[in-house]
Structure formats: structure tokens, C-alpha cells
Amino acid sequence: MQNQIEKRIEIKASVSRVWRALTDYREFGAWFRVEVEGPFVAGQPACGQITYPGYEHLRWQAVIQKIEPERLFSFTWHPYAIDPKKDYSQEPPTLVEFRLEPTASGGTLLLLTESGFARLPADRGPEALRMNDSGWSTQLQNIAGHVAARS
Amino acid sequence: MSRLAPEGGSAKRRQHATVCAALGDETRLSLVTALSAGEPRSIAQLTGGSRMTRQAITKHLRVLESAGIVHSVRSGRESRFAFDPAPLNELKDYLARVSEQWDQVLGRLKSLVEG
Numbered sequence: 001m002q003n004q005i006e007k008r009i010e011i012k013a014s015v016s017r018v019w020r021a022l023t024d025y026r027e028f029g030a031w032f033r034v035e036v037e038g039p040f041v042a043g044q045p046a047c048g049q050i051t052y053p054g055y056e057h058l059r060w061q062a063v064i065q066k067i068e069p070e071r072l073f074s075f076t077w078h079p080y081a082i083d084p085k086k087d088y089s090q091e092p093p094t095l096v097e098f099r100l101e102p103t104a105s106g107g108t109l110l111l112l113t114e115s116g117f118a119r120l121p122a123d124r125g126p127e128a129l130r131m132n133d134s135g136w137s138t139q140l141q142n143i144a145g146h147v148a149a150r151s
Numbered sequence: 152m153s154r155l156a157p158e159g160g161s162a163k164r165r166q167h168a169t170v171c172a173a174l175g176d177e178t179r180l181s182l183v184t185a186l187s188a189g190e191p192r193s194i195a196q197l198t199g200g201s202r203m204t205r206q207a208i209t210k211h212l213r214v215l216e217s218a219g220i221v222h223s224v225r226s227g228r229e230s231r232f233a234f235d236p237a238p239l240n241e242l243k244d245y246l247a248r249v250s251e252q253w254d255q256v257l258g259r260l261k262s263l264v265e266g
Binding site: 021022033110112 | 253259263264
């Protein structure tokens, strides 16, 4: 368990096909379940009404970060934004990145990361949020040891 | 969409955000490290060995306390601070749910493109 979520999925379709599904706002809306109001533009906000059953009263809001054709699509958003009356713009967003790579068999490898759940010092953020059965105490002691060894 | 698990309300999510923010500081992370090792400690104990003032440490402890990561216990004339793993465990569960939701979202993408 880390401060970042990572997913890999192999898709039996060409990179250009997957790229279109990711970055065409209508196609994106179909699988992401949001009625996006216009094309994605790097550096610009994107928003729309959520179409996921039971959550249609909520709006989806993101800021498109990078659109590097057939390689990288990313946006930031507010992962805790569930209260329609609250302004989340001052809170730290998380970064969602979709990376595409062609596979030998003509398909596409999609790598997804969502990062920034905790604003931890960059050089040891992942360790700080790594949790397992041995518990926080041990993990945090490891961090402490790591810090001590460096200073 | 992917943040919309029915479990937990907005209050829970606010709490996750607060926990994340509270952890996002080196001093507070080291205080959590010290406290998670065991016994509740006083501000004086936590200040000892650090270059920070008592006031600065107190301020950081209050941030951790408002996030529920530590709580203070009155012991005679002084307060002692104890580690509470519950918010961190909840955050861990939250991230596990986010992870599952991404599985579903990416599954829909895959079906759409392959279909």
C-alpha cells in the first residue's frame, strides 16, 4: 500500500484506438460515466455531470494536464469532492495519468497511476504510506531509521 | 465517478483529506513515528532531541490531533499524546476501495474498446 495507486491493463486494441477512447471527451464519458461538456484541452478545466447511477446530482471537475498523442494523458482532480455544496478548489488535487505502450501482439498496455493522496516529502512519501500487517509502528520505525541513517 | 463508493459520507472523505494533509509534513511525520512506537509522551519528551521549540511542537501536535491521528490524555498537570491508528487504517481502506473502483472503470474502458 502506497501513496500512489498503480494499475496495468492489457487491451486487445491498437494504441490509437485506446488513445481515442481516452481523449475523445464523448468516448471518455461513456466509460468514465460522466457527460463531459467539451473537448479536452491541456491546461484547461474539464467538467460535466456524472452519469453513474445514483450520483447524477454530482459534477465531475478536473484540470487536463498533458495530452501527448498516443503516449500520455493526464488530469488532476479532487479525490474527496463528494459534497456538491463545498468548494474543493483550495485542497490538494491528485494526479491521474494514463500511459500507453504498444504490445508485441498489436495490443495496448495501459498504465494508470493516481498519485498525491498525501503530500508527503517526495523522497519518502511512498514509504510513509506503505502499510501492511506488521503495522504502522514498524513501518514508521523503518522510516525513522532511514532518516537517521541519512543525517 | 470513481470516488463515489456508497460507503462513508462526505464527513469521512473530509477526514481522509485532513489525515493526508496532517501527514504531509516532515515534523509531523516524525512525531507520528515517535508516538507510534509505543507509550504516550509529553510535549517535553517530544521536544527533547529536536531543534524545535515547545510551541512549534505543540502546534504540530494539534494538527495531528484534529486529524485524529493522535489524542491527548491529561496526566496530572501535563498532557500526554498517544498515537491512534484508526484514521490511518481508514485511509488505507479508502485507498483499497479507490483501487477497486479503478479496476471497474478500466474494465469498462476495455470492454468499450474491445467490443
